[in-house]
Amino acid sequence: MPENFPDLRTVKITRYVTPLREGGSLPAIVEADDGFLYALKFRGAGQGVKALIAEFVGSEIARVLGLKVPELVFADLDEAFGRTEPDEEIQDLLKASTGLNLALHYLSGSITYDIAVNQPDSLLASKIVWLDAYLQNVDRTVRNPNMLFWNNALWLIDHGASLFFHHNWDNREQYILKPFVQVKDHVLLPFANDLEEANRLSKDQLTPEKISSIVNAIPEDWLQWKEGASPGEIRDFYIQYLVERRKQSHHFLKEAQNAKETFI
DSSP states (O other), rough: TTTTOOOOOEEEEEEEEEEOTTTOOOOEEEEETTSOOOEEHHHHHSSHHHHHHHHHHHHHHHTTTTOOOOEEEEEEETTGGGGGOOOHHHHHHHHHHHHHEEEEEOOOTTTEEOTTTTOOOOHHHHHHHHHHHHHHHOOOSHHHHHHHHEEEEEEEEOOOOOOOOGGGGGGGGGGOOOOOOOGGBBTTGOOOOHHHHHHHHHHHSOOOHHHHHHHHHHHGGGGHHHHHHOHHHHHHHHHHHHHHHHHTTTTHHHHHHHHHHOOO
């Protein structure tokens, strides 16, 4: 793995196309100076830069595990960008999001993944369940699967609700070994029949060195928190959390296995 992994491009947003109203934080389709369309996650939305960090870390870990995720880019939003936007709510969001945001390549023609139409391979389902239990991602349910079907493959989106320890920073240590009880609501749990194998493969692929590379690629600008911790201290805890939780994966693996028994 090269030292600069992950090496994301930076684009400049040139046009606001349309809001994605299904997202609670008002993400939007935008065009960038490279001519491509992106689904943009705004730093000025409700959960701020912490949601961007969760999206970035979750997506890049998914990529390490061999799961399909749209290309991520850092997206620069100019201060003057929102001045002509007629919608006041969107204009306020754009003004609050000046600077570096995060965007995913827009998968044109994709459709929301429907488990009733395309049931996943057991190992693939198990790896996605493992990923979400590891990251404590509460947002992959039947109601909101956050998966797309594109080019005959399943793609993962929206990891912003992961790593919620950073919203309870003073008590962050307690999340490292915490079982993920919400796994019982995971849309793919009924199909995840290879959780032990997924655990073995995922731990082999996700080395501490790859974890450190991902965390160290978080923009410094996203680590200026009101909690008062320095960017270095914040990075150190993300690495500690992810490395230790990987090492002690039997805690959340057992929770998933117990929850799955209710479907048998």
